[in-house]
Amino acid sequence: MIDFEKFTLDNGLRVIVHKDTSTPTVVLNILYNVGARDENPEQTGFAHLFEHLMFGGSVNIPDYDEPLQMAGGENNAYTTNELTNYYIQIPKENLETAFWLESDRMLSLAFDEKSLEVQRKVVCEEFKEHYIDKPYGDVWFKLRELAYTQHPYRWMTIGKELSHIENARLQDVKNFFFKYYRPNNAIMVVAGNVETSEIKKLAEKWFGDIATGENLQHVYRQEPQQTAPRKQSVTADVPLDAFYKCWHIGSRTAGDYYTSDLITDILGGGESSRLYQKLVKELQLFVHIGCYHLGSIDPGIICIEGKLVKGVKMEDAEREIEKILSYLKEEPILNIELEKVKNKTESIMAFEDMSLLNRANSLAYYELLGDANLMNSEFDKYEAVTVDDIKTTAQKIFREENSSTLYYHAKN
Numbered sequence: 001m002i003d004f005e006k007f008t009l010d011n012g013l014r015v016i017v018h019k020d021t022s023t024p025t026v027v028l029n030i031l032y033n034v035g036a037r038d039e040n041p042e043q044t045g046f047a048h049l050f051e052h053l054m055f056g057g058s059v060n061i062p063d064y065d066e067p068l069q070m071a072g073g074e075n076n077a078y079t080t081n082e083l084t085n086y087y088i089q090i091p092k093e094n095l096e097t098a099f100w101l102e103s104d105r106m107l108s109l110a111f112d113e114k115s116l117e118v119q120r121k122v123v124c125e126e127f128k129e130h131y132i133d134k135p136y137g138d139v140w141f142k143l144r145e146l147a148y149t150q151h152p153y154r155w156m157t158i159g160k161e162l163s164h165i166e167n168a169r170l171q172d173v174k175n176f177f178f179k180y181y182r183p184n185n186a187i188m189v190v191a192g193n194v195e196t197s198e199i200k201k202l203a204e205k206w207f208g209d210i211a212t213g214e215n216l217q218h219v220y221r222q223e224p225q226q227t228a229p230r231k232q233s234v235t236a237d238v239p240l241d242a243f244y245k246c247w248h249i250g251s252r253t254a255g256d257y258y259t260s261d262l263i264t265d266i267l268g269g270g271e272s273s274r275l276y277q278k279l280v281k282e283l284q285l286f287v288h289i290g291c292y293h294l295g296s297i298d299p300g301i302i303c304i305e306g307k308l309v310k311g312v313k314m315e316d317a318e319r320e321i322e323k324i325l326s327y328l329k330e331e332p333i334l335n336i337e338l339e340k341v342k343n344k345t346e347s348i349m350a351f352e353d354m355s356l357l358n359r360a361n362s363l364a365y366y367e368l369l370g371d372a373n374l375m376n377s378e379f380d381k382y383e384a385v386t387v388d389d390i391k392t393t394a395q396k397i398f399r400e401e402n403s404s405t406l407y408y409h410a411k412n
Contacts, residue, residue, distance in 0.1 A: 004018040004372060007196070007200060009183065011210055012185075012212050014186070015189075015200075016363050016364070017190050017195075018189065019191075019194060019195070019196075020193060022193075023193065023356055024091060024193070026091070026095045026193070027087060027088070027089050027360040028087065028095070028188070029085065029088075029188065029189040029191070029364050030106075030187070030364075033187070033216070034181070034185065035079060035080050035082040035084060036079070037153060037298070038152075039155075041154075045127075046159075047084055048079045049120070050084065050181070051084055054077065054109065056115040058104040060107075061105070068097065071091070073088050074090075075087065081157055083368060085364065085365075087360065088101070095194070106186070111173065111174055113170055116170055124162060124165055124166060131158060138236075139242070141155075142234065143303070146406060147230070147248070147301050148223055151222060151298065151299075153223075153296060153298065180213075182213025182214075183213070191357075191360040222298075223299060229404070230404040231407070232404075234407070241307070241310075241312070243318060243405075244305045245318070245406075246304075246405075247397045247398055248397075249293060250300075252297045253297075253369060253370065254299075256393045258385055262385055262390065263302070264291045274324055275324060278320070285312050286309060287306070297368075304321060328390070328394045329394045330391075331391075332387045332390070333387050333390055335387060338387055342382055342385070345379070346382070363375060
């Protein structure tokens with residue numbers, strides 16, 4: 001059980017305090033409810049660009065890293081399609097330094113053409129290195145546009161195209177910041193050997209005077225139900241043919257999310273999984289194969305992907321995958337197989353909760369989902385999944401009309 005207390009400042013900033021007396025380190029985590037799904041389709045990549053700009057100096061602090069390092073702290077951040085998360089780990093006695101730094105860049109970044117140009121170049125190089133020049137780097141650009149026709153999951157966090165970042169203007173950047181980086185659009189978690197009364201005083205002192213922002217609704221264009229299969233075939237300079245097939249699933253808070261998650265482990269969770277045992281070890285059609293879902297908050301996708309053994313035809317490989325999926329839809333799995341993946345899930349969750357940083361990240365995320373206490377009831381929902389649930393959910397998901405397939409051929 002992860003214990004915590006919550007309070008909200010007058011400007012809308014939600015604060016969660018998790019006390020852990022076993023560590024001299026404190027984590028301050030700030031999650032902003034903004035990600036790639038909040039972007040203008042003609043100006044994508046802004047949420048990720050901000051992850052970089054937020055370290056470029058704020059209105060009163062020209063160098064973010066230097067005072068943090070002098071206080072013995074470390075920091076990092078990440079951006080997804082749904083959120084942007086910043087975190088600091090720092091000795092308890094220097095916690096106020098973290099409050100000072102984070103409050104100042106929430107107050108206002110030090111916007112200027114120079115800082116924008118520096119971070120623009122960094123992001124553009126990242127785009128080229130990981131998504132243009134890297135083998136298979138464009139796979140998820142193609143898959144997202146194949147699977148989604150309306151929802152902003154159509155584009156990657158890095159952006160839909162390089163030109164959107166290249167053409168970003170300073171005023172566009174300012175508008176984005178003052179719309180989304182406001183206290184009422186943020187969740188702060190403080191975890192460590194701290195008292196809630198102490199955190200309330202620090203939160204009021206450093207964040208209480210920051211003006212609230214507009215009341216954002218976070219409403220997105222919903223993806224219509226897919227009624228026909230979609231397929232695409234490309235050829236590129238890659239070492240091996242690769243196969244990708246995706247199916248739509250429910251949202252992160254849907255009742256069958258936990259069943260879908262367990263299905264990915266049954267099918268592709270390591271070398272003991274059904275896909276690996278049959279298609280890699282027995283039939284030797286694939287060099288590697290896996291199954292996973294994207295974990296998105298809005299309705300997402302499950303994907304099976306694998307690199308083929310040279311000489312294997314794509315159609316033959318896909319046919320064998322369909323046989324495995326048909327068996328999952330038609331025959332109840334054994335209880336022992338279901339218990340195995342449940343135990344694996346429980347172990348992973350328990351291991352993640354050992355880290356103070358992970359606990360802080362998770363509390364912020366579950367609060368974004370609707371209630372931080374979901375963190376304490378998650379495994380009960382996995383435990384409740386039955387063999388009949390696996391069969392029923394597999395039938396619902398793995399329909400050909402619900403699929404998008406990408407054949408990624410290597411040049412001869």
